[in-house]
Amino acid sequence: LLDVVMPGMDGYAVLEAIQQHPQLADVPVIFLSALDGSTDEERGLALGAVDYIVKPIHPAVVLARVKAHVTLKQMRDTLLGRNSVLEEEVERRMQENQLIQDVSILALAHLAEIRDSETGNHLRRTKAYIAILAQYLLAQGYPDAALTPRSVPLLVKSAVLHDIGKVGIPDDILQKREALDAAEWQVMRRHAELGFEAIELAEREAAQPVAFLAFAKQIARWHHERWDGGGYPDGLKGLEIPLSARLMALADVFDALISPRGYKAPLPADAVRAMILAERGGQFDPDVVDAFEQNFDRFLDVAARYIQADATA
Known part of the structure; x- marks a missing residue:
């Protein structure tokens, strides 16, 4: 008063x-x-x-x-x-649902990884590489409608499903330690389409749209496309390839070169860097290669951390 x-x-x-x-x-x-x-x-x-x-x-x-x-x-x-x-209850349930979703995604991704014992922490490494590239391009103002502060976490989350189609590849081909012959290679290449079809089926059966599945489909189908049009399964060229798949293309190849496999030793870091840079405008998007070059030391840090985890597992 x-x-x-x-x-x-x-x-x-x-x-x-x-x-x-x-x-x-x-x-x-x-x-x-x-x-x-x-x-x-x-x-x-x-x-x-x-x-x-x-x-x-x-x-x-x-x-x-x-x-x-x-x-x-x-x-x-x-x-x-x-x-x-x-509000607290809604937030708690959203976090719980997000955790369930994330765990389910990793479980699906590991179905493919478990069958290919050589890949080790490949999922974690490629996910980290994608995050580095996407965040760098976003900070640089890269002009792509699919690259926004909200979309980057979804893109990164979906990256682990890039090889989910390998679940449909026979063991005698998937786990073969020698080089694949032409017929076997054609079967192996099918994993891109199989992954796309599996994710698309899940998307159709979902009660409502699930944002990250759009990126997951792109990555699964087109991460083996080449900037110059010489990739598979659809021979897309340049910007016809979605950005998510262009990022995964480089991340996947880098990890294969830098990591040990049963059929090869890891290549030296400088050699891997030179091989990636040599494919600027060939296999890889020039802008993505430039982002890789600017963040090369961060790529090496990720590789060292998870490759060491493989060795001590």
Whole structure:
């Protein structure tokens, strides 16, 4: 309850000071004043008072109006508290659903990886490489509608499904330690289309669109396409290849070259770098190669971390 005419600070100045105080800002303020002009009342209400009572006061009226405003304040606080609880519950469930989704994605991806024992931490490494490239291009303002702050995490998440189609490749081909012959190679190449078809089927059967599956389909089908048009399965060229697949194309090849396999030793880092740079505009998107060159040391850090984990597993 606040008077208006007071020595020093008047009531309006006191109200403004109250509203600046974190612990008092939500306290309802009622003016009690002998100033009975409409402009005085309008000013008090405009400043945030909940009521304006003109003197002389009637105690019963004042008590009733105080009670009404205290009740309103309590109801508002209760609603805010309930909203806060509801928001926390919604956030908790969203995080839980996100965790379930992420674990399910990794479980699917590992179906392919488990059957190919040579790949080790290939999924984790390629996912990290994709993140480095996508975040760098985004920061550089790379002009692609698929590259936004919101889409980059989805793109990175979908990267682990790039070889899901290998589930449909026979073991005698998938696990062969020698070079594949022409017929076997044609079967192996089918994994790109098989992965695309499997993800597309899941997408069609989903109750609602799942954003990351669009990237997952692109990567699964087209991560073996080449910038110069000489890749598979569709022979896409240049910007016909979605950015997500162009990123995975480089990440996948880099990891294959830098990592040990049963049929080969890892190539030296400088040799791998030179081979990637030599394919700028050939196998790989020139802009993606430039992003790789700028972040080469970060690629090596990822490779060293996960390859060491493979060795100690």
